[in-house]
Amino acid sequence: MKPDLNRRAVLSGLALLPTLGQTLLPAVGKAQGTVPLASWNDGPAKQAILDFVRATTDQASPKFVPPADRIATFDQDGTLWVEHPMYTQVVYCLERVPAVVAQKPELKDREPFKTVLSGNHEAMAKLSLQELEEILVATLTGMPVDVFDAEAKKWLETAKHQRWKRLYTDLIYQPMLEVLQYMRSNGYKTYIVTGGGQDFVRLYSQQVYGIPPEQVVGTAGGTKYGYDKDGKPFLTKEPKVLLNDNNAGKPEGIYLMIGRRPYAAFGNSTGDQQMLEYTGAGDGARLMMLVLHDDAQREYAYGPAQGLPDTKVGIFTQTLYDEGKKSGWTVISMKNDWKRIFAFE
Amino acid sequence: MKPDLNRRAVLSGLALLPTLGQTLLPAVGKAQGTVPLASWNDGPAKQAILDFVRATTDQASPKFVPPADRIATFDQDGTLWVEHPMYTQVVYCLERVPAVVAQKPELKDREPFKTVLSGNHEAMAKLSLQELEEILVATLTGMPVDVFDAEAKKWLETAKHQRWKRLYTDLIYQPMLEVLQYMRSNGYKTYIVTGGGQDFVRLYSQQVYGIPPEQVVGTAGGTKYGYDKDGKPFLTKEPKVLLNDNNAGKPEGIYLMIGRRPYAAFGNSTGDQQMLEYTGAGDGARLMMLVLHDDAQREYAYGPAQGLPDTKVGIFTQTLYDEGKKSGWTVISMKNDWKRIFAFE
Numbered sequence: 001m002k003p004d005l006n007r008r009a010v011l012s013g014l015a016l017l018p019t020l021g022q023t024l025l026p027a028v029g030k031a032q033g034t035v036p037l038a039s040w041n042d043g044p045a046k047q048a049i050l051d052f053v054r055a056t057t058d059q060a061s062p063k064f065v066p067p068a069d070r071i072a073t074f075d076q077d078g079t080l081w082v083e084h085p086m087y088t089q090v091v092y093c094l095e096r097v098p099a100v101v102a103q104k105p106e107l108k109d110r111e112p113f114k115t116v117l118s119g120n121h122e123a124m125a126k127l128s129l130q131e132l133e134e135i136l137v138a139t140l141t142g143m144p145v146d147v148f149d150a151e152a153k154k155w156l157e158t159a160k161h162q163r164w165k166r167l168y169t170d171l172i173y174q175p176m177l178e179v180l181q182y183m184r185s186n187g188y189k190t191y192i193v194t195g196g197g198q199d200f201v202r203l204y205s206q207q208v209y210g211i212p213p214e215q216v217v218g219t220a221g222g223t224k225y226g227y228d229k230d231g232k233p234f235l236t237k238e239p240k241v242l243l244n245d246n247n248a249g250k251p252e253g254i255y256l257m258i259g260r261r262p263y264a265a266f267g268n269s270t271g272d273q274q275m276l277e278y279t280g281a282g283d284g285a286r287l288m289m290l291v292l293h294d295d296a297q298r299e300y301a302y303g304p305a306q307g308l309p310d311t312k313v314g315i316f317t318q319t320l321y322d323e324g325k326k327s328g329w330t331v332i333s334m335k336n337d338w339k340r341i342f343a344f345e
Numbered sequence: 346m347k348p349d350l351n352r353r354a355v356l357s358g359l360a361l362l363p364t365l366g367q368t369l370l371p372a373v374g375k376a377q378g379t380v381p382l383a384s385w386n387d388g389p390a391k392q393a394i395l396d397f398v399r400a401t402t403d404q405a406s407p408k409f410v411p412p413a414d415r416i417a418t419f420d421q422d423g424t425l426w427v428e429h430p431m432y433t434q435v436v437y438c439l440e441r442v443p444a445v446v447a448q449k450p451e452l453k454d455r456e457p458f459k460t461v462l463s464g465n466h467e468a469m470a471k472l473s474l475q476e477l478e479e480i481l482v483a484t485l486t487g488m489p490v491d492v493f494d495a496e497a498k499k500w501l502e503t504a505k506h507q508r509w510k511r512l513y514t515d516l517i518y519q520p521m522l523e524v525l526q527y528m529r530s531n532g533y534k535t536y537i538v539t540g541g542g543q544d545f546v547r548l549y550s551q552q553v554y555g556i557p558p559e560q561v562v563g564t565a566g567g568t569k570y571g572y573d574k575d576g577k578p579f580l581t582k583e584p585k586v587l588l589n590d591n592n593a594g595k596p597e598g599i600y601l602m603i604g605r606r607p608y609a610a611f612g613n614s615t616g617d618q619q620m621l622e623y624t625g626a627g628d629g630a631r632l633m634m635l636v637l638h639d640d641a642q643r644e645y646a647y648g649p650a651q652g653l654p655d656t657k658v659g660i661f662t663q664t665l666y667d668e669g670k671k672s673g674w675t676v677i678s679m680k681n682d683w684k685r686i687f688a689f690e
Contacts, residue, residue: 068557145600189559202604212413213604214534214559223600225593225619233622235600242587242601248570255490255568255580256587257602259547259558274570277578 036182038339039175045289045337048330049179052287056263057186063285065263067187072264072287073217073254073275074180076194076201079268079291080209082161082171084300089200091168092155094124096139099151107138140197141221141239148237153203166344169208173334174343176266176291180209183264191262193254194218195246195271199237217257219245250275263287269303270315273323280327288329292316295335298345381527383684384520390634390682393675394524397632398531401608408630410608412532417609417632418562418599418620419525421539421546424613424636425554427506427516429645434541436513437500439469441484444496452483485542486566486584493582498548511689514553518679519688521611521636525554528609536607538599539563540591540616544582562602564590595620608632614648615660618668625672633674637661640680643690 040046056065077083097116100107107113112131115123127135140148161171180190190211194201198218205211222240227233245253251274254262264287265272265279276288293316294301303316324331334341385391401410422428442461445452452458457476460468472480485493506516525535535556539546543563550556567585572578590598596619599607609632610617610624621633638661639646648661669676679686 068551198601199604206413214602216604220601223597225596225623233596233619233626235596235623251570251578251580252568256543256565257559259544259561274578278570278580281578 036185037175037178039178041337041339043337045330045332048287048289049182052264052285053182053186055285065284069260069263070183070186070188071191071258071260071262072183072188073191073193073258073262073266073279074176075250075267075269075272075275076192076196076218078293079266079272080172080176080180080192081168082299084293084302087196088168089196090136091159092152092200093136093139095155095159096151097135100138113138137239140200141237143237145199145223145235145237148199149203152200156204164342169204170344171342172208173291173338173341174345175338175341177209177343179266180211184210188264190215191254191258192216192218193245193250193265193275195244195249197221198243198245217243217245217253219243219249246271248274251278254278265289266291268293268316270317270320273320276324276329277327280329288324288327289332290316290320290324290329291332292334294333295338295341298341299334381530382520382523384523386682386684388682390675390677393632393634394527397609397630398527400630402531410629414605414608415528415531415533416536416603416605416607417528417533418536418538418603418607418611418624419521420595420612420614420617420620421537421541421563422613423638424611424617425517425521425525425537426513427644429638429647432541433513434545435481436504437497437545438481438484440500440504441496442480445483458483482584485545486582488582490544490568490580490582493544494548497545501549509687514549515689516687517553518636518683518686519690520683520686522554522688524611525556529555533609535560536599536603537561537563538590538595538610538620540589540594542566543588543590562588562590562598564588564594591616593619596623599623610634611636613638613661615662615665618665621669621674622672625674633669633672634677635661635665635669635674636677637679639678640683640686643686644679 037046037049040049055061055063056070058064074080077087081088094116097113101113101117108117112127112134115127115131116135118124143151156167156169159168160166161168164171183190190209192201192205192209192211192215194216196218198216198220201218202213202216205213205216219241220243222238222242223235224238225233225235243249243253243256247270250272254275261282262275262279263282263285265276266289267273267276268291272290276290280286280288293299293303321331323329332338382391382394400406400408401415403409419425422432426433439461442458446458446462453462457472457479460472461480463469488496501512501514504513505511506513509516528535535554537546537550537554537556537560539561541563543561543565546563547558547561550558550561564586565588567583567587568580569583570578570580588594588598588601592615595617599620606627607620607624608627608630610620611634612618612621613636617635621635625631625633638644638648666676668674677683
């Protein structure tokens with residue numbers, strides 16, 4: 001249930017937490033006509049995608065891949081949607097604390113709940129990783145899966161990112177949505193492979209990305225089968241991690257949930273490194289791409305690679321950059337490769 | 346990694362173990378024309394399938410299910426193929442012991458390997474459950490996933506069931522293959538949800554059932570990501586169970602791997618009970634079916650329900666039968682409902 005948390009990563013954005021109670025806006029981020037990759041500037045990144053798809057779908061190509069084998073995997077946070085200043089699901093957990101405490105009043109005066117309730121962001125920034133985990137366990141487990149689904153869905157329909165004053169599900173990258181659509185229109189089965197909670201992402205994956213729940217692989221907790229007082233069976237979310245879908249957990253999760261090696265993989269941080277390595281270790285044509293957040297004006301600029309600030313969320317290290325360069329991975333510059341970032345622009 | 350083993354279940358068939366070295370026959374069990382359910386006799390079981398599909402696919406029906414939500418799950422052992430006298434994967438593990446010992450000669454004089462190597466079926470029948478687990482761990486884990494795949498595939502291409510002298514993959518039930526095809530041709534996504542090893546079944550699911558690897562949910566072990574001496578990444582099968590896909594593990598596995606409730610579920614034993622309950626607890630039209638092995642002449646007759654022998658493999662208890670009856674589940678009589686059992690007949 002716990003993403004690969006870094007305390008600084010989680011807390012660095014506490015000061016920027018959105019306030020509640022905004023009005024509901026319709027979702028955006030729809031497909032753009034039929035021109036493939038319309039929001040992409042011409043350049044090596046766009047060309048790499050076009051070349052890969054041509055090489056693997058042209059029957060005359062020596063690198064042709066049968067349709068049944070066409071698997072493409074996409075990290076979510078920082079690759080398909082905004083991950084700053086804080087992972088969206090962590091915002092959810094923190095904002096969920098008041099409701100949890102309302103149900104369990106004994107938590108009101110107990111840490112770390114007391115601090116989160118105080119709204120004192122400076123104090124919240126000092127919470128330990130263990131205390132953060134306690135918050136994740138309290139807000140993501142212990143309830144029937146249907147109850148979790150309903151609560152999280154309701155939140156997703158109203159909570160907003162404070163910079164753009166928009167639903168989190170509006171903050172998906174239009175160029176990446178076009179890649180998803182372009183891959184699918186060429187017979188690729190598109191998967192999300194996220195360090196985030198699998199069941200959280202599954203709530204909106206179809207609507208937002210066109211990806212059905214069963215094609216979302218993520219950090220996943222166990223459930224427990226039981227019966228209610230009328231004998232009706234239901235599943236309860238357990239505080240037990242079955243798959244930590246970060247770093248080496250990504251290829252391990254891909255093997256568990258998909259059972260075969262992707263031909264294309266997209267990421268943006270060290271958490272995606274092993275997924276890209278594993279993808280690249282296959283035969284024939286393979287496409288490995290890394291989104292570089294280098295656009296402070298339209299989105300954010302972060303990551304030590306290329307001298308950008310190290311914010312500890314979505315870490316794009318110099319080591320990752322160097323490995324990618326050596327291994328033939330393609331870096332996507334948000335600043336240079338994307339005509340626009342969001343559909344609402 | 347370990348199926349829901351019952352010592353008697355596993356060992357009861359030891360005396361019937363096939364011998365090695367038979368010649369390779371082509372796979373059979375292909376689709377039958379375009380008439381749906383051609384190998385089924387008219388009767389309540391066939392009618393239940395036809396009625397369910399009509400109710401959920403006719404747009405005018407109050408029980409219409411959108412194509413994206415059409416999920417059908419099928420147990421494998423005893424539901425899609427023969428499970429007697431022993432689960433096929435357990436036969437694989439026992440027959441794999443000589444190769445494992447050849448690689449690790451120190452096991453030669455150690456139990457339980459010594460007994461398995463002796464070929465003394467009476468002694469093998471006395472192995473404890475713990476010893477059996479040791480055999481499963483030794484034969485199913487510790488190797489790179491690619492090595493396991495190659496070994497198991499090779500075995501599946503040659504090993505034969507001693508009663509029919511045919512490949513195990515030939516021993517699939519033609520009427521159930523027709524159900525899979527009929528459901529798919531009506532927009533249903535078909536899944537195998539098996540207590541057997543997920544990666545074992547994935548090796549032949551596409552070829553034999555038309556079900557891609559990612560639509561096989563089974564008992565699953567962890568893997569570990571690492572690098573070979575050339576720095577190439579690979580996954581090693583670990584002796585750690587992530588999902589025991591039996592009994593309550595079936596709905597839990599469905600939630601983990603599919604993320605939504607099936608509309609139809611097929612099983613044949615108490616290991617499928619919770620999957621059928623969970624399916625039946627959903628709204629609208631749901632189809633729950635149990636294959637009853639009551640045909641000693643063409644296949645086997647077993648299970649305490651209806652006074653058949655209790656062989657402890659694929660247990661169809663009186664309790665299961667009664668719950669099914671109360672809950673509106675449909676029993677499929679192999680003897681009465683199926684015109685033929687196998688495609689090669």
